[in-house]
Amino acid sequence: MDITQLITADRIVNLNKEATKEAAIKTLVRCLSKTKFVSKEKELAKAISDRERILSTGIGQGIAIPHAKIPTVSGFVAALGISKNGVPFDSLDGKPANVIVMIAGPEGQNEEYLRILARFTSILKPEETRNRIIELAKKGAQVMGILQETV
Numbered sequence: 001m002d003i004t005q006l007i008t009a010d011r012i013v014n015l016n017k018e019a020t021k022e023a024a025i026k027t028l029v030r031c032l033s034k035t036k037f038v039s040k041e042k043e044l045a046k047a048i049s050d051r052e053r054i055l056s057t058g059i060g061q062g063i064a065i066p067h068a069k070i071p072t073v074s075g076f077v078a079a080l081g082i083s084k085n086g087v088p089f090d091s092l093d094g095k096p097a098n099v100i101v102m103i104a105g106p107e108g109q110n111e112e113y114l115r116i117l118a119r120f121t122s123i124l125k126p127e128e129t130r131n132r133i134i135e136l137a138k139k140g141a142q143v144m145g146i147l148q149e150t151v
Contacts (some may be wrong), residue, residue, distance in 0.1 A: 016084055025066055037077040067102065
């Protein structure tokens with residue numbers, strides 16, 4: 001799975017001003033809603049929020065992967081939010097999230113959806129990779145370079 005097909009440099013956002021989980025989600029939803037794949041921003045925001053109420057997508061180690069599948073998304077798309085200070089995300093380990101990947105996709109493609117989630121998780125697990133991404137937060141093209149190294 002080549003995740004660089006799902007994300008572009010302009011969808012790599014600095015989240016240092018977002019102090020809450022809700023603010024970070026809102027920023028990333030807005031970012032994804034500018035793509036041709038997401039036709040209804042409010043529906044995506046609701047789906048992401050509903051998913052977070054079921055169980056936080058803060059998986060720990062400074063990583064969160066909020067995600068949703070809805071009919072008004074025509075293809076898989078992702079945005080990457082980076083916060084040096086971290087955003088409280090109700091993570092499993094209780095630590096804030098520094099790297100937040102939001103994934104939106106169409107309904108009915110569960111296998112592809114799970115592959116994408118697994119791929120992002122495996123890319124972000126190494127602490128060195130996360131630290132490099134956090135350090136380059138304001139330079140989307142360079143963060144893309146790090147992601148491309150993992151392909």
